[in-house]
Amino acid sequence: MTGLMDPLPKMTPSPSTAADSTQRRLLMALAAPVGAITFSFIAATIMLFIAGSNPFEAYGDMLGHASKLETQVSMINRATPLYISGVAAAIGFKMNLFNIGVEGQYRMAAIFAAYVGGAVALPGVFHIGLIIVVAMLVGAAWAGLAGVLYTHRGINEVIATIMLNGVALGVIAWLVRSWQAEGNIAQVGVGTERIESSGIIPNLSWIPETLFRDLTGTGELTGVLIIAIAVGVIYHVLLNRTIFGFELRASGLNPRAARAGGVPPRRMALTAMLLSGGIGGLVGIAEIMDKGRYNPNFVGGLGFNGIGIALLGRNHPAGIAVGALLWAFLEASSDILQNQGTAPKEIIDIMRGVILLTVVIGYEVVSRIRKRDEAARAAARLTESTS
Amino acid sequence: MKALDRLPTSLRWMALTAIGVLALAVIEIITDSNGLTTGSQAGATLRWAAPIMLAGLGGLFAERAGVVNIGLDGMMILGMWFGAWGTINYGPWAGLAFGILGGALGALVHAIATVSFGVDQIISGVAILIAAPAVTRYLSIEIFADYDGGAITQSPRLESAGKFTFPFFAGGDLFGWKSPDMLGWFNAKDYPIVSDLTEVARGITFNLSMFTVVAYALIPVIAFVLWRTRFGLRVRICGENPAAGESQGINIYAYKYAAVLLSGALAGFGGVFIASPELGGIYQEGSTNSAGFIGLSALIVGNWRPAGVMAGALLFGYPRALGLRDLDGGSTHALLLVAALVLFAVAVGNFRKRNYTDTVLAGAIGGASLLWFLISDTVADWFIGILPFIIVLLVLTFFSQRLRMPATAGQAYRKGET
Numbered sequence: 001m002t003g004l005m006d007p008l009p010k011m012t013p014s015p016s017t018a019a020d021s022t023q024r025r026l027l028m029a030l031a032a033p034v035g036a037i038t039f040s041f042i043a044a045t046i047m048l049f050i051a052g053s054n055p056f057e058a059y060g061d062m063l064g065h066a067s068k069l070e071t072q073v074s075m076i077n078r079a080t081p082l083y084i085s086g087v088a089a090a091i092g093f094k095m096n097l098f099n100i101g102v103e104g105q106y107r108m109a110a111i112f113a114a115y116v117g118g119a120v121a122l123p124g125v126f127h128i129g130l131i132i133v134v135a136m137l138v139g140a141a142w143a144g145l146a147g148v149l150y151t152h153r154g155i156n157e158v159i160a161t162i163m164l165n166g167v168a169l170g171v172i173a174w175l176v177r178s179w180q181a182e183g184n185i186a187q188v189g190v191g192t193e194r195i196e197s198s199g200i201i202p203n204l205s206w207i208p209e210t211l212f213r214d215l216t217g218t219g220e221l222t223g224v225l226i227i228a229i230a231v232g233v234i235y236h237v238l239l240n241r242t243i244f245g246f247e248l249r250a251s252g253l254n255p256r257a258a259r260a261g262g263v264p265p266r267r268m269a270l271t272a273m274l275l276s277g278g279i280g281g282l283v284g285i286a287e288i289m290d291k292g293r294y295n296p297n298f299v300g301g302l303g304f305n306g307i308g309i310a311l312l313g314r315n316h317p318a319g320i321a322v323g324a325l326l327w328a329f330l331e332a333s334s335d336i337l338q339n340q341g342t343a344p345k346e347i348i349d350i351m352r353g354v355i356l357l358t359v360v361i362g363y364e365v366v367s368r369i370r371k372r373d374e375a376a377r378a379a380a381r382l383t384e385s386t387s
Numbered sequence: 388m389k390a391l392d393r394l395p396t397s398l399r400w401m402a403l404t405a406i407g408v409l410a411l412a413v414i415e416i417i418t419d420s421n422g423l424t425t426g427s428q429a430g431a432t433l434r435w436a437a438p439i440m441l442a443g444l445g446g447l448f449a450e451r452a453g454v455v456n457i458g459l460d461g462m463m464i465l466g467m468w469f470g471a472w473g474t475i476n477y478g479p480w481a482g483l484a485f486g487i488l489g490g491a492l493g494a495l496v497h498a499i500a501t502v503s504f505g506v507d508q509i510i511s512g513v514a515i516l517i518a519a520p521a522v523t524r525y526l527s528i529e530i531f532a533d534y535d536g537g538a539i540t541q542s543p544r545l546e547s548a549g550k551f552t553f554p555f556f557a558g559g560d561l562f563g564w565k566s567p568d569m570l571g572w573f574n575a576k577d578y579p580i581v582s583d584l585t586e587v588a589r590g591i592t593f594n595l596s597m598f599t600v601v602a603y604a605l606i607p608v609i610a611f612v613l614w615r616t617r618f619g620l621r622v623r624i625c626g627e628n629p630a631a632g633e634s635q636g637i638n639i640y641a642y643k644y645a646a647v648l649l650s651g652a653l654a655g656f657g658g659v660f661i662a663s664p665e666l667g668g669i670y671q672e673g674s675t676n677s678a679g680f681i682g683l684s685a686l687i688v689g690n691w692r693p694a695g696v697m698a699g700a701l702l703f704g705y706p707r708a709l710g711l712r713d714l715d716g717g718s719t720h721a722l723l724l725v726a727a728l729v730l731f732a733v734a735v736g737n738f739r740k741r742n743y744t745d746t747v748l749a750g751a752i753g754g755a756s757l758l759w760f761l762i763s764d765t766v767a768d769w770f771i772g773i774l775p776f777i778i779v780l781l782v783l784t785f786f787s788q789r790l791r792m793p794a795t796a797g798q799a800y801r802k803g804e805t
Contacts, residue, residue, distance in 0.1 A: 158457070308517065357500055
């Protein structure tokens with residue numbers, strides 16, 4: 001038996017085990033995502049097979065499609081809002097908050113931003129800036145409501161954001177009708193007033209065009225990409241290079257300990273919610289810039305998918321980017337499957353769900369194995385030092 | 388209120404219902420609207436509340452076992468699809484069975500992820516919410532699109548499981564003999580207030596669908612199972628203190644699985660109900676209309692108890708049924724006054740408890756509601772849609788101390804860990 005006062009066993013594993021464990025750690029880190037993607041691949045193969053099409057032909061189509069420059073541009077376009085949504089969810093996760101209200105926040109933000117953007121005419125930078133600021137403020141306000149309910153009334157943030165999602169959808173349905181563009185009475189469901197060209201973020205098509213070839217008529221590279229990159233960089237710097245980020249992470253990991261260290265958990269929770277909502281408000285910008293307005297069939301589901309992407313990327317800015325691109329690849333592939341008549345495009349949403357579940361299961365299994373390994377190693381060292 | 392608290396639970400519910408109906412009848416007179424207390428409104432409320440209640444009961448089982456299930460809406464969608472498919476191929480009762488299985492299938496995924504692997508329960512729910520509509524769309528493309536009258540987003544029309552009228556109360560048949568229609572007799576007399584009550588009572592006993600009867604019969608059954616049987620006690624210990632349960636030799640995982648599967652089964656029933664001729668009459672994409680989430684709200688408002696879930700579902704089903712039948716928006720408009728009065732009562736209650744923040748808050752929201760009532764003549768349908776969510780937020784804001792969710796709901800449990 002070792003008593004409390006005994007010297008701690010020496011923590012110097014032999015060099016060979018150190019190399020083993022690094023390798024093993026790397027393997028473990030990759031095991032979950034690779035395993036998940038393999039599993040979903042198998043699931044998709046079965047589904048395609050049942051649908052009566054040749055799975056390998058379908059995969060060939062998907063890869064062939066993805067190797068085209070136009071598809072790659074469209075993939076980046078699709079990944080842009082997904083990435084922003086993923087970062088929005090990740091900020092919440094870092095504070096141990098589950099903001100599943102990004103769905104409501106971005107739509108609410110988008111309709112207000114589009115309305116304000118359509119109502120004014122300002123010189124370029126200011127017009128664009130105004131739209132972005134309105135979007136962020138509305139997103140933050142809608143999330144802040146949930147934040148206040150959480151911090152001041154102790155209402156679970158999941159419940160609060162679910163309910164606010166419901167409210168947002170109802171309110172938007174009403175706003176779309178009342179803010180309908182004028183002079184378009186015959187055209188029901190046209191959406192808000194069109195935003196003047198000064199308010200539209202210019203596209204970035206010149207980048208792929210100078211690098212590769214002309215894209216005229218086959219699609220544009222969205223300018224919102226810049227916002228997405230900025231969001232990613234700011235997220236990284238804020239979290240890892242500032243005192244605020246440190247406090248946020250500390251508070252998320254252990255609010256009591258952080259509080260003892262002088263970090264008020266309530267204020268951190270509210271700030272995280274506001275930040276998450278502010279970023280979430282930007283999710284809809286890409287669609288607004290593309291369509292020039294908020295129309296009644298505005299894209300939905302970006303918020304829920306953002307949660308999945310944040311989980312895939314383990315809340316890391318680069319990981320989220322990989323997740324967003326994977327999601328975008330699936331989405332782009334769904335079009336080609338549909339067009340070729342190979343399979344209904346819904347197969348891609350099923351795959352997303354399967355990937356998400358298998359990835360989180362994978363992460364969980366890996367962390368359990370790690371814990372077990374650690375316990376075994378500690379036990380081994382203990383017996384070594386005492387025998 | 389004190390006198391009410393002393394009554395046995397069942398009587399208290401009846402008394403509260405009667406008071407509610409009376410208050411509505413009075414408001415009906417004040418605001419000169421009609422439709423708040425008609426029999427058909429009562430019947431419609433039952434129908435619209437049923438899927439919400441079933442989803443809420445589904446949430447009840449899962450959360451009582453310590454598993455939060457925000458994928459209820461997804462499971463309802465699965466239940467709706469499989470229910471429609473079963474109904475078309477094998478008739479309504481088989482359809483119900485298939486719908487229940489469909490919902491349970493979604494729940495099985497949730498159970499594997501959360502119980503066996505300890506995945507975060509919200510995340511698993513989100514995955515189900517993403518995948519379920521895609522699964523049913525895929526199935527519809529493969530199957531319903533080939534049916535006569537079907538499409539990629541909807542099924543052909545479905546057949547009803549039949550109607551039921553209570554004997555003696557509303558003149559239903561009893562083994563081929565037509566029983567007297569007591570409540571109908573009262574209605575015909577047109578006594579003030581009494582006839583309002585009997586009309587509502589007749590509305591909820593006359594010409595109900597079989598599914599409605601089964602759904603509401605589940606309330607006492609589930610209350611009994613959860614509070615009076617060994618199985619129920621064990622399900623609840625999973626949600627309150629699984630480690631203690633394990634020390635008594637209970638297989639916590641097995642009970643959690645059972646509860647989550649039952650949860651999906653009930654949500655599946657809710658889905659079948661939406662597709663049945665009682666409400667939609669077809670499987671149609673998007674027609675759950677967030678009923679799963681509203682069911683979750685009913686669960687919270689109902690304080691994680693079966694009768695409470697039913698009360699919450701009726702509370703949310705009422706404006707929905709009213710909104711659909713109230714074409715000029717007049718009756719819905721009267722609800723604003725109801726809301727204002729309730730909020731003022733909350734404000735007074737808080738004032739007496741010297742809780743001045745809540746007094747001001749409730750008073751302000753009540754005042755806004757009253758103002759809205761006074762300056763407008765009608766209320767748009769969108770307000771009805773968001774009412775459940777607003778109610779649940781208000782209830783949580785003002786009454787969260789009186790609500791108690793199962794202690795370990797939302798937490799993963801692993802054998803041998805405390």
